[in-house]
Amino acid sequence: MPPNTESVEVITEQFEKKLNLKELAHKGRYVIYPTTKYPDYEAFEHVDPGHKGDPAKKALLDPATAVIELTPHIGTEIHGLQLHELNEQQKNDLALLVAERGVVFFRKQEIDVYQGREFGKHFGPLHIHQNFGHPEGMPEVHVIHFDENSNRSHFKTFSHQDGWHSDVTYEINPAGLTFLKLDTLPAVGGDTLWASGYAAYDRLSPPFQKFLEGLEAVHSGLDQSNAALRAGHTVRRTPIETVHPVVRTHPVTGWKSLFVQPGFTRSIVGVSKRESEAILNFLYAHIAGGVDFQVRLKWEENTVAVWDNRSTFHNAVFDYLDVGLRHGWRITPQAEKPYFDPNSKSKADSTVRRYVKEPATEGYNFLL
Template sequence: MAPPHTEDTLIQSQGSLVHRVEQLDLKHIARKQGKYIVFPETKYPELESFEHHDPGHKADPAKNSLYNNAEKIFDLTPHIGTEVHGLQLSQLTDQQKNDLALLVAERGVVFFRNQDITPHQGVELGRYFGRPHIHNTFGHPEGLPELHIIYFDENSSTKGYEHLSFADIWHTDVSYEVQPAGLTFLKIDTLPEVGGDTLWASGYAAYEKLSPAFQKFLEGLEAVHSGQHQIDEAVAQGRPVRRRIVESIHPVVRTHPVTGWKSLYVQPYFTRRIVGLSPKESTAILNYLYQLIATSADFQVRFKWTEDSVAVWDNRVTFHNAIFDYLGSGKRHGWRVTPQAEKPYLDPNSKSKKEALQEKKA
């Protein structure tokens, strides 16, 4: 664990908060100080393409480095969600990281409780799984732009949430990037007395819910993903915008590079339209798919956080939705590291998860 935060580690200099990154105890700062993120006027070049090497390719199919060393590992639902007890993410070997990449690719999201991993360790862990994403408009702790901070408390505004349909905020992280997120690591260290759960849904199972004819139709389509609304929000609040490009085109159905399974890859928060269709056609199809994601409880998992829990999920094959039922009644704080992965693609020879597992069993 990093040394606990003290006032000596924080120095006020020319209006900015200067600190030693390795000594950050964000949990303590959030509880004692409240909001602490900064919005520097830094401008970044557009993100360059890179060749992503998924560590899941080096995994042991049996994932013995995890199963032989954990106290227990168990699935939370048939389609999505697994919980691991007795392992610290801060102490994983390289083989355990490889096996974790495969486990998350297969199960969508994996949960760890009572984790001691620090923000700095979290960034380093994220680097193993890809290039850590630096957000275009969000704030971050001074010196750690790779961290995305979750912070809401009793004084947070509830404006815009009173009449919000949470069916509309299912998403995969930063899908508007040319190379969107792969795995994401989220640690929640402070919770309200009740509420603040998070939902995940399986893109594999969503694809399998569709009829074969509809699956085939969707596999020939691409969709536009945009983060323009995040830029508009930043500009309206006087915050800096660090890059220009906020829109990409991705396949509606994508293939996971490690499992080889097909997953639905559209969601209401960032997907805007299907290329080549009329606005009415695009809206009708996307609304049907969004409703499928939001209402299919049979391939969702709801996680009730405990302090210092970490969720590790694969954005390529899941959707998630944070539940803001606690606003105005409690404090919730945590941090997230989001490595980028490959540019989404569809391998025409790939199969659904169900087909692949049936063939393997046979």
């Protein structure tokens, strides 16, 4: 486990107060920026609970009132379940489903941030960001809070094509299964898009796939740390850059996924600057333009998105800053150190058993 996990839990228990984040958000900014320093993360071995999932996922899907595949390659919506009530086998099935489908949506969720922290621990050690603010006593919680009063300097030169990212990929053990609950939304806007890293790889030509499989890329957290320093905030760990494979293998599905994105990937190792920029700019445009392997969520209040940061990219749409408040919280379990297995397969080369449970019918429609 990460070296600071135990000490952080002690700190959290010592200062924890029962907070209603939604109420706090309507009163204004509530995150704190403590000067707490944490030990640097060290590599650890991750055993994914998706390995214990039932391929048919009966424990998870049988109690659902509807299971809807939103696109062929990514995105499933499940009705009739409450995440905080899932038992261990249902959580394992969920880990497997998210590994296969990339992102799964649950609406009308009652789970609160305290239950969310406990829920997240099933999927891996909870990541603590080195410089973002967080609710008092809850360093594992990443807050989403934007409204008409938000600082817009970043958005003056921001292109949403560059907004695609996977969370904290600069860590030695980046994020795995991750979930976000939004409890407050503007009247319109504020959607989020996800793209499949599996399908992004599959859409490339075989010669280019083989070329990429031999490459590694630098992922950097320096921009975030430098921004924190400019704002007068503490950087709680040593700023880090890490090298990861451009194509990684998912440990549960065994499928190959493209693993670069404009959010944190900075260069390709072992090639010239011009070559690196050409490769990465092509791949970034490939992800942004991949409308055939993207899904877009129109949030409702108390919707939870559960996604796999190892095999997806996501992009929040900041079109609502003149409309109203968008608020929620994210829990980010860490997973394995990224690796590439040359014997792994693409999703397209694997037989995938798909299932759709219609709301008005009994059982499932099975498709191969």
